[in-house]
Amino acid sequence: MIHFDRVTFRYEDRAVLDDVGFDVPEGEFCLLVGTTGAGKSTLLRCVNGLVPHFTGGTMSGAITVAGRSVRASTPADLADVVGYVAQDPLAGFVTDDVELELAYTAEQLGVPRDAMRKRVTEIVDLLGLADVRGRALAALSSGQRQRVAIGAALVAGPSALVLDEPTSALDPGAADEVLSALHRLVHDLGVTVLLAEHRLERVVQYADSALLLQGGRVRAGSLGEVLAGAPVAPPVVRLGELAGWEGPPVTIRAARRQAAPLRERLASAPAPVEPPPAGPPLLEAAGVAVDYPGVRAVDGVDLVSRRGERIALMGRNGSGKSSLLWALQGTGKRSAGTVSIEGGDPAALKPGRRRTLAGLVPAEPADLLYAETVAGECEAADRDGDAPAGACAKILADLVDGVDAEAHPRDLSEGQRLALALAVTLTAAPPLLLLDEPTRGLDYPGKAALAARLRRLADAGHCVVVSTHDVEFTAEFAGRVVILSDGQVVADGPARSIVAASPMFAPQVEKILPGRLTVAEVAAALDASDGGPA
Amino acid sequence: MNTVPGRAARRGAHPVAWWGWALLLATAASRTANPWLLLLVVAVSGLVVVWCRGDEPWSGAYRVFLLIGATAIAVRMMFYVVFGGAEGATVLFELPSVRLPEWAAGFRLGGAVSAEGALAAAWDGLRLATLLVCVGAANALASPRRLLRSVPAALYEVSVAVVVALSVAPQLVSGVARIRRARALRGDTGRSPANLMRTVVVPVLHDALDRSLALAAAMASRGYGRAAGVPAGARRVTSAFLLTGLLGLCAGAYALLGTATPAPAAWSLLAAGAGAAVFGIAFASRRVPHTRYRTDAFGARDWAILLSGGAAVAGTVLSGVAEPGTLWPQATLAVPPLPLYAACGVLLAAAPALLAPTSSTKTGPR
Numbered sequence: 097m098i099h100f101d102r103v104t105f106r107y108e109d110r111a112v113l114d115d116v117g118f119d120v121p122e123g124e125f126c127l128l129v130g131t132t133g134a135g136k137s138t139l140l141r142c143v144n145g146l147v148p149h150f151t152g153g154t155m156s157g158a159i160t161v162a163g164r165s166v167r168a169s170t171p172a173d174l175a176d177v178v179g180y181v182a183q184d185p186l187a188g189f190v191t192d193d194v195e196l197e198l199a200y201t202a203e204q205l206g207v208p209r210d211a212m213r214k215r216v217t218e219i220v221d222l223l224g225l226a227d228v229r230g231r232a233l234a235a236l237s238s239g240q241r242q243r244v245a246i247g248a249a250l251v252a253g254p255s256a257l258v259l260d261e262p263t264s265a266l267d268p269g270a271a272d273e274v275l276s277a278l279h280r281l282v283h284d285l286g287v288t289v290l291l292a293e294h295r296l297e298r299v300v301q302y303a304d305s306a307l308l309l310q311g312g313r314v315r316a317g318s319l320g321e322v323l324a325g326a327p328v329a330p331p332v333v334r335l336g337e338l339a340g341w342e343g344p345p346v347t348i349r350a351a352r353r354q355a356a357p358l359r360e361r362l363a364s365a366p367a368p369v370e371p372p373p374a375g376p377p378l379l380e381a382a383g384v385a386v387d388y389p390g391v392r393a394v395d396g397v398d399l400v401s402r403r404g405e406r407i408a409l410m411g412r413n414g415s416g417k418s419s420l421l422w423a424l425q426g427t428g429k430r431s432a433g434t435v436s437i438e439g440g441d442p443a444a445l446k447p448g449r450r451r452t453l454a455g456l457v458p459a460e461p462a463d464l465l466y467a468e469t470v471a472g473e474c475e476a477a478d479r480d481g482d483a484p485a486g487a488c489a490k491i492l493a494d495l496v497d498g499v500d501a502e503a504h505p506r507d508l509s510e511g512q513r514l515a516l517a518l519a520v521t522l523t524a525a526p527p528l529l530l531l532d533e534p535t536r537g538l539d540y541p542g543k544a545a546l547a548a549r550l551r552r553l554a555d556a557g558h559c560v561v562v563s564t565h566d567v568e569f570t571a572e573f574a575g576r577v578v579i580l581s582d583g584q585v586v587a588d589g590p591a592r593s594i595v596a597a598s599p600m601f602a603p604q605v606e607k608i609l610p611g612r613l614t615v616a617e618v619a620a621a622l623d624a625s626d627g628g629p630a
Numbered sequence: 631m632n633t634v635p636g637r638a639a640r641r642g643a644h645p646v647a648w649w650g651w652a653l654l655l656a657t658a659a660s661r662t663a664n665p666w667l668l669l670l671v672v673a674v675s676g677l678v679v680v681w682c683r684g685d686e687p688w689s690g691a692y693r694v695f696l697l698i699g700a701t702a703i704a705v706r707m708m709f710y711v712v713f714g715g716a717e718g719a720t721v722l723f724e725l726p727s728v729r730l731p732e733w734a735a736g737f738r739l740g741g742a743v744s745a746e747g748a749l750a751a752a753w754d755g756l757r758l759a760t761l762l763v764c765v766g767a768a769n770a771l772a773s774p775r776r777l778l779r780s781v782p783a784a785l786y787e788v789s790v791a792v793v794v795a796l797s798v799a800p801q802l803v804s805g806v807a808r809i810r811r812a813r814a815l816r817g818d819t820g821r822s823p824a825n826l827m828r829t830v831v832v833p834v835l836h837d838a839l840d841r842s843l844a845l846a847a848a849m850a851s852r853g854y855g856r857a858a859g860v861p862a863g864a865r866r867v868t869s870a871f872l873l874t875g876l877l878g879l880c881a882g883a884y885a886l887l888g889t890a891t892p893a894p895a896a897w898s899l900l901a902a903g904a905g906a907a908v909f910g911i912a913f914a915s916r917r918v919p920h921t922r923y924r925t926d927a928f929g930a931r932d933w934a935i936l937l938s939g940g941a942a943v944a945g946t947v948l949s950g951v952a953e954p955g956t957l958w959p960q961a962t963l964a965v966p967p968l969p970l971y972a973a974c975g976v977l978l979a980a981a982p983a984l985l986a987p988t989s990s991t992k993t994g995p996r
Contacts, residue, residue, distance in 0.1 A: 141847075144851050146847055146850065146851060149850070150843075150846070150847050150850065170850070170855075170856075171847075171850040171851045172850050172851075172852075172853050172854055172855045172856040173856060174851075175851065175852055175853030175856065176853070178851070179851075180848075180851040180852075182844060182847065182848055184844065187841050187844040187845060187848070188844060188845060188847075188848025188849075189848075190845070190848070190849055190852070190854075191779075192686065192773060192776070195923070195924075196779075196923060196924070199923035199924075200852060201852040201853050202921075202923070203920055203921055203922060203923055204852060204853030204854055204856055204920060205853050205856070206920055206921050207921060208921060209921055209922070209923065212921065212923055213923070216923070232686075234685075234686060248852065249851075249852065252852075252853065389685075422811070425815070427811055427814045427815055428811070446819070447814040447815075447816075447817045447818070447819055448817035448819065449817075450814075450817070451815060451816070451817045455815070456815050458811075458812055458815065460808075460812075462833075463808060463809055463812035463833065464812050464815060464816060466828050466829045466832070466833060477816075480816055480817050480818055481817065506836075520816070521815070524817065
C-alpha cells in the first residue's frame with residue numbers, strides 16, 4: 097500500500113533518508129520508531145509529498161501509495177489517497193466548527209453535498225464524535241480535537257492514514273480514546289496506518305509491525321524484532337531483554353505470561369524504600385485558586401514541599417496543572433490563597449527577584465530563549481541573573497554534553513533546548529524549580545537523561561516540581577505524586593503507593609511486577625538477590 | 631433547508647453583515663468631523679462589540695484597535711505641534727521656531743501653538759481613530775474563517791491566502807501574551823526598544839510564521855489548491871475572465887475617485903467593471919471543482935444589522951441637508967453643536983447589540 101523504493105532525501109547540508117526501501121501492506125497498523133531528530137516526521141511527510149514540496153531539499157527514488165506515484169503529484173492531489181494528521185491538531189484546523197472541519201477535505205475534492213453529509217455522519221459515528229458534532233473546535237478537549245483531526249483526514253476516504261505523534265500531548269485517558277478509534281478504523285475500514293510516536297508504551301499494543309529509522313536507514317520487521325535492538329523501546333521490551341524473555345514481548349499481557357519466574361526471584365528482594373526528605377518546608381501554598389472567565393482552573397490547592405523533594409503533578413489535560421505551576425511561581429494569575437517560598441510571597445516581588453525564589457520552565461522552552469547563539473543566550477542569562485560571567489555556560493555543561501555554543505537555540509534538539517532553558521532558569525539559583533510538561537518531544541534516552549538531571553538537582557537541595565502526563569517519566573523521576581482533577585488535589589503521597597493504586601497512572605513495569613516501578617529498579621533488585629546470601 | 635434547526639440561532643450573525651455594518655459606520659464617521667458624533671460612533675461600536683462578540687481568539691482585536699486609534703490621535707497632535715497646521719487666535723505656548731529655507735516654504739518647525747489649531751488637529755485625529763475602531767469592531771465580531779466560506783468559489787484560493795494572513799493578527803495577540811509571561815520568568819523587564827524588539831517582537835513573529843507554515847501544510851495535505859479534474863485550458867480562461875473583471879472594477883473606482891473623469895462616465899465604467907467581474911466570477915465559480923457542505927445563509931437578522939449600519943449613513947446625509955455646518959464645525963473653542971439626525975442614525979446602529987447578543991452555548995466545557 098505504502099511503498100518506498102530506494103528513497104534518498106537530503107537538505108543542503110545534511111542527509112535525512114539514505115536509500116530507504118520498505119513496503120507497508122494494505123490494512124496494516126505500522127509503527128515508525130526512532131530517536132528524536134532521526135527524521136521520522138520527514139519520512140511521514142514524504143508519504144503525501146509535503147516533503148519535498150513544502151520543505152525543499154533533494155530527493156531521489158520512488159514512492160507509491162495505492163499505486164499512485166507520490167513524486168508526480170502535489171500533496172493536494174493526493175488528499176483522496178493519503179490522510180495526514182500533523183502533531184498539533186489546532187494549528188491545522190481551517191474552520192472553527194467540528195462539522196465544517198470534518199467536511200473541509202470533501203469540499204476540496206468536490207464531493208456532492210448529499211454524499212458529503214452521509215460521509216460526515218459516518219465519520220462522526222465511527223470516531224464517537226456525535227456529542228460534539230455541533231460544537232466550536234475551541235470548546236473541545238484535546239482528545240476530541242485529535243479525533244476531529246483524524247476524522248477530517250478520513251472524510252475523503254483515503255486508503256492510507258499517516259499520523260505524526262498523535263498522542264504526545266494527550267493525557268493517558270485521551271490517548272486511549274484516540275488510539276482505540278484508530279484501532280477501529282484499521283479493523284472496520286481496512287485503512288493502512290503509519291504512525292510515529294515517542295510514547296511507545298501507549299501505541300505498541302495496537303500495532304502490527306514496526307519500522308525503525310536510524311541513521312537515515314529503515315529496518316522493517318515485527319514489533320518484537322525491531323524494538324529489541326532499537327535505541328528507543330518501551331519499558332516492557334527492556335524488561336523482557338533484561339529477563340531474557342522470548343520475543344521479547346511487547347504487550348503487558350504477553351509479558352505477564354512469562355513473568356512468574358522473575359516474580360519469584362524478586363520476592364526475596366524487598367522494594368527500595370526512600371525516606372521522605374526532612375527539614376523545614378520550602379514551599380507553603382494554601383487555598384490557591386486561579387479563575388479564568390467562566391471557569392475556575394485551580395480550586396483551593398494546598399501544597400507543602402521541602403528541599404530535596406521530587407514531585408510529579410499529574411492529571412488530565414485541563415485539570416489545572418499549568419495554572420497551578422504559574423501561580424506558584426508568582427508570574428501567573430492567583431485569584432485567592434497564599435503562597436510562600438522561604439517565607440516570601442513570590443507574586444509580591446519584582447520579576448528579577450521572583451526568579452531567585454522559584455524558576456519555571458514553560459511548556460514551550462523556546463519562549464525563554466531570545467539570543468542568536470547558545471553562547472549569547474548564556475551571557476544574557478548571566479546578566480539577567482547578576483551571576484558571574486560563565487555561570488550559565490557552566491550549568492549547561494553540567495546538564496548536557498556537546499551543545500554547540502555557536503548553534504542557534506531553535507536549531508538544537510528538543511532535549512538540548514530544554515537543557516538550555518533549564519540552565520537559563522537555574523542561573524538565578526532558585527531553590528524551587530518548576531517544569532511544565534518537559535517530556536513532550538523527548539524520546540526514551542532523552543527522558544531518562546532528564547530524570548537523572550532533575551534527580552541530581554533535587555539531591556543538590558532544589559525542590560523540583562514537574563507537571564506531566566507521562567507515567568513512565570513519573571516512575572523514573574518522582575518521589576512524590578500529586579494528582580489534580582478539576583483544579584483540586586485528589587491524591588498526594590509517595591509515588592510508589594499513588595501510581596500503584598491507579599490503573600491510569602501505573603507504569604508498565606508495575607503492571608507486570610507489582611511493587612517495582614522501573615527496569616533499573618528490577619535490575620538492581622536482581623543484582624542484590626544474586627549477590628546476596630540466597 | 632440545509633441548516634439544522636437551532637443552528638442559526640446558536641451561531642453569531644453573518645460575518646459579511648458585521649463587515650458591512652462596520653464599514654457603513656465608518657462611512658458615517660468619515661462624513662463628519664463633529665467630535666460628539668465621532669465619540670458616539672466609538673461608543674456604539676464598543677457597545678456592540680461587548681455584547682455581540684464571541685470568545686474566539688480574534689475577539690480581543692477591538693482593544694488593540696482602540697490602542698492604535700489612540701496612537702493615531704497622539705501622532706496627529708504631535709505633527710500639529712511640530713509642523714503646524716490650522717492657526718488660531720488663542721496662543722497656548724510658543725516653541726522655538728526654525729527658519730526653513732526658501733524651498734520649504736509653507737512648512738514651519740516649532741512656533742506658536744494655538745488652542746484652536748490643537749483642537750482641530752485632535753478632532754482630525756479622532757476621525758481617523760474612529761475609522762480604525764470601526765475596522766477593529768469588524769475584526770472582533772466577524773469570524774474570518776466564516777467569512778472565507780462566503781466568498782464566491784472562484785475567489786476561493788485568493789481568499790484563503792487573505793484569511794490566513796488576517797488570522798495572523800489574533801495569533802500575534804495571544805503570542806505576545808505568552809511571550810511576555812515567559813519574559814517575566816527571565817526577570818527581563820527592560821523597556822528599551824532594542825530589547826523589546828529582541829525579546830518580544832522577534833519571538834512573536836517567529837511563532838506566527840511557524841503556525842502559518844503548519845496551517846499551510848495542513849491545508850495542502852487536505853486538498854486545498856487542487857487542480858485535479860480541470861483541464862489547463864479552462865483554468866486559463868477562468869483566470870483571464872477574473873482578471874479582466876477585477877481590472878475593470880479597479881479602473882472604474884479610480885475614475886470615480888479622480889476628478890479628471892466626468893461623473894457619468896466614471897459611474898458607467900464602474901458599472902461595466904463590476905458587471906465584468908460578477909460575470910467572470912460566476913463563470914469561474916462554475917468551473918471550480920469545490921462543493922459546499924453548508925451554505926451560510928444571509929438571514930433577516932443579518933439584513934437588519936446591515937440596515938442599522940445604513941441608518942448611521944442616512945443620518946449623516948440628512949444632517950448634511952437639514953443642519954448644514956453641524957457636521958463640519960468651525961475650529962473654534964466653542965462647544966460644537968450636536969447634529970440630531972446623524973446622532974439618531976448612529977444610535978440606531980447600536981441595534982445589533984439587541985439583535986445578535988452572544989449566546990452562551992458557544993462556550994462549551996473546557
